[in-house]
Amino acid sequence: MVIDLMGTGVLSAEEERAQANALFDSIGDGAIATDEFGKIKRINPAALAMLGYKEKEVLGKWFPTAIVNVDETGAPLSLIDRPITKAFLLGTTISDRNFFLRKDGTRFPVAVTVSPIIHNDRPIGAIEVFRDISVEMEIDQMKSEFISLASHQLRTPLSAVKTYTHMLMEGYMGDVTPEQKRSLSTIVSAANRMNELISTLLNITRIESGNIAVTPKSVNLIKLCEEAIREVRRSAEEKEIALSFKYTSAASAKTDALIAKEILNNLVSNAIKYTPARGSVTIKLSKRAKEYIISVHDTGFGIPEEARDKIFTKFFRAANVVKRETSGTGLGLYLVKGLAEQLGGTIWFDSEENQGSTFYFSLPN
């Protein structure tokens, strides 16, 4: 005799099994249970409905071949990349997003969680629960398109604000006093900040939707660094930050100049922003076997140890800089990482709190 977990009284072993089966079958998401060898022992109606199989077609079959996982290109996942394999090997719960192939060969995106079933300290099987995320992905796509269009529409009036302000400053509409000119200059600065924010949002949207255009051309990296420095020189001077650039030899890479510049602008602007007055920022360009490394070193606030693994995540700002510098969205480094990946490069850093940071950006040669 066993205790009835459903609270309907004391049940026989047979009744308990029936109730467990009913529980499994009632799960709204797809659920597949395997034995320790990966053979399918149970599959619930939701899984069968999503996959288009009948129970007898998959029961007892080896999960990895009976139900095919593919990536976004339609290529089958290797056995080692299947969440169920990872769960077995690591003995822990694995969550992932990929695609399942239906019986008719069409695919659909799924969010998957696989847990090994551990009994007496050894895995006796695994249970994989998954749900169709087609609608979520469509909503994500719509969101990206909306942000892209909204950002574009936001820029049009901003362009008019900037153009007319410049026209006033430059005397197209008559003479302006120095005081008026300063006020107009403030309007342009504010418009530029808004423009940068819109650029960041647009680029993030494009990266996330896989819609960013990369146009590789031969780019003079020394010139690129010099331009980035020229653009931030004024803000460095305002804080009396010494800005320097070191390089060893001529450097030309086949890459997208605009994207590479965006990365560099972000890193150098960050370095200036998070370095106290009278500090220094040094940009170095060096060559390794098959890549160029651009590093941006500052003598700034540094990144606290507890923040280091989150520094490239969206909207994250380390506690030590939030206190000192209120402006900032936490999007810059997230964007930089995404952009670097678009160029086939990587981003990493060294940092000591209150000593400074060095961000490295590699570009394939």
Next chain:
Amino acid sequence: MAKILVVEDDKDLNNAYTLILKHEGHEVTTTFNGEEALTAIKNFEPDLILLDLLMPIMGGLEFLQNYELKQKHPNVKVLIFTNMENSPEVNEAYKLGAHRCIIKSWTAPQNLSRVINDALNDKAGEARPQAA
């Protein structure tokens, strides 16, 4: 001084560009979409076209296809004036023969004059002029 066709649907920007270009001494014809531009060029053979991409009725890419820039007007410089940075539309415009792409919201009037003069003198420059 050059003959310039402005194709920009935003009235404020269109007025501003026209004012700046006339101030520089250029002869300017103003249109608000690709269809109007195609009509205008029947009587106005421009040296340079300042072209927005996203416009109602007929956008910049469709205008370039109909105008047959590469095939029929290889000497006319087309400057794409858009806010669609890093977008596939900009790449498409280059394929259709556009000379340069300029991001509107980053461009100050003195840069507008400079990029136009560079284009007229056939100088390749930076793809994203900075605001002053």
